[in-house]
Amino acid sequence: MSDEQKTIGPLGHRPASDDPHVTVSGREIPLVAGPEDLKDHDHARDLGNPGEYPYTRGIHPDMYRGKPWTMRQFAGFGTAVQTNERYRFLLERGQTGLSVAFDLPTLMGRDSDDPWSLGEVGKCGVAISSLADMETLFDQIPLADVSTSMTINSPAAIIWAMYIVAAEKQGADIARLRGTLQNDILKEFMAQKEYIFPPEPSMKLVVDTIEFGTREMPKFNPISISGYHIREAGSTAVQELAFTLADGFAYVDAALAADLEVDEFAPRLSFFFNSHLDLFEEIAKFRAARRIWARHMRERYGAKNERSWLLRFHTQTAGCSLTAQQPLINIVRTAYEALAGVLGGTQSLHTNSMDEALALPSEEAVEVALRTQQILAHEIGVASTVDPLAGSYYVEKLTDDMEAGAEAYFARIEELGGVVPALEEGFFQREIADAAHWYQEALEREQRVVVGVNRYVDEGETQQIPILRIDKEIDANRRRELAELRTGRDQTAVDAALARVVRGARDGENLMPHFIDAVRTYATLGEIVEALKSVYGEYVEPIII
Amino acid sequence: MDRAIRVLVAKAGLDGHDRGAKVVARALRDAGMEVIYTGLRQSPEMIAEAAVQEDVDAVGLSLLSGAHMTIFPEVLRLLREKGGDDILLTGGGCIGDEDMVELREQGVGELFGPGASTREIVDYIRDEVGRRRQLQENS
Numbered sequence: 001m002s003d004e005q006k007t008i009g010p011l012g013h014r015p016a017s018d019d020p021h022v023t024v025s026g027r028e029i030p031l032v033a034g035p036e037d038l039k040d041h042d043h044a045r046d047l048g049n050p051g052e053y054p055y056t057r058g059i060h061p062d063m064y065r066g067k068p069w070t071m072r073q074f075a076g077f078g079t080a081v082q083t084n085e086r087y088r089f090l091l092e093r094g095q096t097g098l099s100v101a102f103d104l105p106t107l108m109g110r111d112s113d114d115p116w117s118l119g120e121v122g123k124c125g126v127a128i129s130s131l132a133d134m135e136t137l138f139d140q141i142p143l144a145d146v147s148t149s150m151t152i153n154s155p156a157a158i159i160w161a162m163y164i165v166a167a168e169k170q171g172a173d174i175a176r177l178r179g180t181l182q183n184d185i186l187k188e189f190m191a192q193k194e195y196i197f198p199p200e201p202s203m204k205l206v207v208d209t210i211e212f213g214t215r216e217m218p219k220f221n222p223i224s225i226s227g228y229h230i231r232e233a234g235s236t237a238v239q240e241l242a243f244t245l246a247d248g249f250a251y252v253d254a255a256l257a258a259d260l261e262v263d264e265f266a267p268r269l270s271f272f273f274n275s276h277l278d279l280f281e282e283i284a285k286f287r288a289a290r291r292i293w294a295r296h297m298r299e300r301y302g303a304k305n306e307r308s309w310l311l312r313f314h315t316q317t318a319g320c321s322l323t324a325q326q327p328l329i330n331i332v333r334t335a336y337e338a339l340a341g342v343l344g345g346t347q348s349l350h351t352n353s354m355d356e357a358l359a360l361p362s363e364e365a366v367e368v369a370l371r372t373q374q375i376l377a378h379e380i381g382v383a384s385t386v387d388p389l390a391g392s393y394y395v396e397k398l399t400d401d402m403e404a405g406a407e408a409y410f411a412r413i414e415e416l417g418g419v420v421p422a423l424e425e426g427f428f429q430r431e432i433a434d435a436a437h438w439y440q441e442a443l444e445r446e447q448r449v450v451v452g453v454n455r456y457v458d459e460g461e462t463q464q465i466p467i468l469r470i471d472k473e474i475d476a477n478r479r480r481e482l483a484e485l486r487t488g489r490d491q492t493a494v495d496a497a498l499a500r501v502v503r504g505a506r507d508g509e510n511l512m513p514h515f516i517d518a519v520r521t522y523a524t525l526g527e528i529v530e531a532l533k534s535v536y537g538e539y540v541e542p543i544i545i
Numbered sequence: 546m547d548r549a550i551r552v553l554v555a556k557a558g559l560d561g562h563d564r565g566a567k568v569v570a571r572a573l574r575d576a577g578m579e580v581i582y583t584g585l586r587q588s589p590e591m592i593a594e595a596a597v598q599e600d601v602d603a604v605g606l607s608l609l610s611g612a613h614m615t616i617f618p619e620v621l622r623l624l625r626e627k628g629g630d631d632i633l634l635t636g637g638g639c640i641g642d643e644d645m646v647e648l649r650e651q652g653v654g655e656l657f658g659p660g661a662s663t664r665e666i667v668d669y670i671r672d673e674v675g676r677r678r679q680l681q682e683n684s
Contacts, residue, residue, distance in 0.1 A: 104558075104559045104560060104610050104612075105559060107559075108559045110559070116558070116559060116588075117559070118612075118615055119558065119612035119614065119615025119616055120558055120559055120560075120610055120611070120612045120615075123610055123611030123612055124610055124611050188561075192561055192562070193561025193562070193563060193585055194561050232564070233562075233563075233564050234564050234568075320564075322659075323659065323660050324658045324659040324660050325660050357639065357658075357659045357660075358639060358641050358658075358659075359611070359639065359641060360611075433564075433567050433571075436564050436567065436568055437567075437568055437571050440568045440572070440663060443662070444662050444663060444664055450660070452660075453660040454662075462642070463641065463642045467641050467643075470611065540584075541584070541585065543582060543584040544567075545567050545570045545571055545574075545580075545582050
């Protein structure tokens with residue numbers, strides 16, 4: 001290390017060789033791995049060929065040569081009009097799929113004019129309160145051709161109904177629509193906390209969408225079982241892997257309990273993982289995820305259809321690894337994380353923008369993030385060969401360890417009576433909070449280096465990058481728009497549709513057709529959610545610090 | 546001996562991101578403070594009410610949803626209205642420099658962005674509460 005480097009920043013005096021050698025999850029990193037690490041490893045049993053059981057090496061024999069990953073940047077802010085413009089900007093620049101970020105009121109099933117929405121409208125995503133907003137969101141975007149992912153959970157079924165009707169109105173055949181609904185309520189209870197109803201009716205709504213999708217929309221993924229938020233909340237890599245797959249099995253169990261056949265619905269289950277900073281640990285996590293899922297689906301659930309064994313996943317780089325300090329260097333962090341996703345065999349990828357520790361990304365920052373993926377795809381050669389790290393002593397050992405760690409968690413969850421009882425008693429929440437606490441302590445003791453934050457600090461740094469600002473008038477404008485919507489619609493039809501939602505919920509019917517009818521009358525998201533609350537009630541979580 | 550510093554750690558509005566709030570709550574507790582955590586989805590009214598009822602020295606408000614320019618001023622207003630003028634309102638989240646300056650001008654205390662260490666937060670609350678107690682004793 002040069003003298004110059006040594007003097008940068010008040011904490012920058014220690015030579016790098018003193019850094020503890022542990023992953024971002026606290027796992028010790030060996031100096032060198034060797035054959036003795038793979039004593040119990042069986043190549044045929046544990047790896048196989050790409051595109052073959054247990055799919056450790058990837059779900060396709062030719063991976064990205066045959067099917068490039070989808071470059072899917074999560075976006076949404078302000079009004080449907082503004083977000084529609086951003087989507088068209090991204091599509092024009094070579095993005096290949098859309099991914100809708102909704103604002104917090106929408107995620108919580110509240111309209112923009114609800115008193116709880118004040119100050120939150122359009123801030124961390126787009127505000128969608130009715131079918132009218134959904135039609136605007138996709139104006140001039142042919143939903144029949146563009147696959148669309150929607151990050152929405154508690155009210156997912158209702159938002160999906162709006163999307164379906166908007167697509168129908170464009171003249172699309174709904175059976176051909178492609179995309180993904182996040183719709184993963186279990187991780188909301190565990191980590192992201194955007195729940196509305198208690199676990200049981202929430203699971204029922206998920207099963208309704210799986211059932212409806214299986215019957216009517218066979219190309220659409222009705223759920224994206226997500227570890228991303230579990231990781232962002234502070235979990236380790238193994239916890240992310242284990243809790244996500246445990247959730248996946250819980251959905252399989254719930255669908256089976258509703259008399260669906262495993263091979264009917266399992267091929268449409270999709271996953272979503274975080275890609276954090278520790279390159280090899282992340283790659284191992286992705287490889288282990290595929291292997292665990294394939295084994296459980298075939299051995300435990302007896303799935304016969306090969307497609308039921310495949311774990312297909314989306315990846316997003318770790319938002320929590322971004323720093324507000326020296327934001328430009330986040331481009332580098334994101335590039336490494338994206339590389340892990342690609343080497344791990346992801347089907348689609350979102351790369352975070354450099355400014356996201358501060359605000360929603362600016363147009364310039366989003367463009368750099370998209371270009372990062374394009375460099376990975378076209379310039380550095382990693383997309384041309386399948387699973388290039390297979391056979392590495394270190395990566396195979398890590399992959400085996402990840403699987404063993406996840407299996408140990410599955411056993412603990414089972415002892416607690418399954419995922420729902422475990423989350424009702426706060427098991428996952430406690431595990432995640434403990435890991436987050438450990439990580440923060442490691443940072444404070446400088447056992448983890450974060451460039452620009454606890455080492456190589458740029459004293460006197462000021463924010464230099466442009467910040468996207470949401471128009472202050474948005475709350476008032478949205479209130480006016482919704483007032484107009486409510487006076488302009490056929491209220492009798494709205495009331496009748498809402499009454500059918502209530503009746504359907506009480507009678508335990510599949511609610512998707514009722515939601516579709518209700519949104520068609522321009523009943524709002526908030527009105528439909530209120531109708532459901534009258535039957536299901538609301539969830540309050542146990543407080544765990 | 547001085548009585549322990551009491552802090553209400555609060556999550557306001559619809560935001561469910563509680564990692565930061567929980568990490569800070571634990572750090573304050575480890576530093577010997579009495580910590581009350583509100584749990585999620587509290588309105589400004591509920592937070593101000595709890596702060597006054599619990600007779601806390603400081604409120605630490607966590608907001609990652611972008612609603613900080615609405616919620617911080619509202620909590621501050623309600624604290625004053627309910628007679629909690631002496632309570633320090635501090636907090637953190639995804640808040641840009643410009644907004645921090647504007648909120649400080651309105652009377653909010655120091656705000657902490659991503660990357661802040663819990664040590665900084667503990668030190669700040671200890672110093673600021675100490676200063677305010679001193680002022681009160683002298684007045």
